Amino acid sequence: MRGLEVIMRLTVPPAPLDIAREFPELVPYARTTTLLYPRAGSPVRDESSLGGPLLWPADEPWPMCAAPDHYNPARDCAVVGPAPVAMVPVLQLFARNVPAMVFPVGADVLQVLWCPLIHSEYDQHSPVPVLRWQSAADLADRRLLDQAPRPYEFDDEYVPRPCVIHATEAVEYPNWDMPEELSERVGKWSEEIEESCGISYYDAFTTQQSKIGGYPGWTQPPNWPICTCGSPMEHLLTISASESCGRWLPVEERTRPGCGWETSDDPELQHDSHEMIMGDGGGIYVFVCRTCPTWPTVHRYDC
Ligand SMILES: [Zn+2]
Ligand SMILES: [Zn+2]
Incomplete structure (x- = not known):
């Protein structure tokens, strides 16, 4: 399969x-994340992608949204409808490309779609992200949809x-998700190292880019959801407007001038990626409850 060859991890x-020597109290907060590094390309439907075509059974209805009040801010916020709007593919992940990610029993493909309008x-x-867990073996036995419907308004x-994505595991630390007292001390330490090393704790050890697991790439204070069963939900994935990476810019892409620690808003220094602005450099965070058998998900959005 082509997908097996194309996915390239970055360095x-x-x-x-x-950090273990400089600020040992942060060590228990280390989390593994899989950074997706989406880069503009031509993904095919049997490979992992962000915004690429999905493996979708031809006899399964394509997800449509008929929210009565969804609207398009580009058109004076007029409510769209009433005809349902086709959702767009946001993410397709094969388990083989994201070994650190847990899939439900029997599933090895995750598909994420959303209606590309603003909701209530x-x-x-x-x-509002919609998740489908699929089995690649089941999909291989079915006739597949050749062309997904396009939304008539978006x-x-x-x-x-x-x-295409370059799923790459890394270890990260929290930007907001720690006790207040620790957070204050980390803030002070961050200023010191920025003075001495030219990079802050936040730029060096936390990530704000599309990823699986790890910490939500919050751009605002955390807003963790609780499941209806009472369990705290887990961060499953972040889709972020920011993919410029700064310190996390992979070795393979450090070819342009200025690609050091700094994060730049200069479009010349930004890598070609999905080009979603998401409000104003925002993110959509998907959370899952694995205590409930159906693995319900909810999302949070900030910008
Ligand atoms: Zn909608
Ligand atoms: Zn639950």
């Missing part, structure tokens, strides 16, 4: 400091340009 540069206040004025801030 994350070593951390600029040894209850839905945080954002698209906000292009939420329609990803097709990208």
Whole structure:
């Protein structure tokens, strides 16, 4: 299968400091994340992608959204409808490409779609991700959809340009998700190392880019959901507007001037990626409850 050959892991540069020596209290907060590094390309339907075509059974209805109040801010916020709007593919992940990710029994493909319009206040004025867990073996036995329907109305801030992904495991630390007292001390230490090393703790050890697991790439204070069963939900994945990476820019891409520790808003220094602006450099975070047998998910949005 082509997908087996194309997915290339990238090389994350070593951390600029040894956190275990410099700030040992942070060590228990280390989490493994899989950074997706979406890059504009031409993914095919049997490979992992962000915004690429999905393996979708021809006899299964394509997800449509008929929310009564979804709207397109580009058109004076007029409510769209009433005809249902086709959802767009956001993510397709094969288990073989994301070994650190847990799939439900019998599934080895995750597909994420959303309606590319803004939804109600209850839905945080954002698209609402819809997840499908599939089995590649089941899909191989079925006739597949050749062409997904296109939405007749969309906000292009939420329609990803097709990208291949480079799923790469890394260790990260929290930007917000720690006790207040620790957070204050980390903030002070961050200023010190920025003075001495030219990079802050937040740029060096936390990530704000599309990823699986690890910490949500919050751009605002955390807003962790609790499942209806009472369990705290786990961060499953982040889709982030920011893919410029700074310190996390992989070794293979450090070819342009200025690609050091700094994060740049200069489009010349940004890598070609999905081009979703998501409000103003925001993110959509998907959470799952694995205590409930159906693995319910909810999302959070900030910008
Ligand atoms: Zn909708
Ligand atoms: Zn639950």
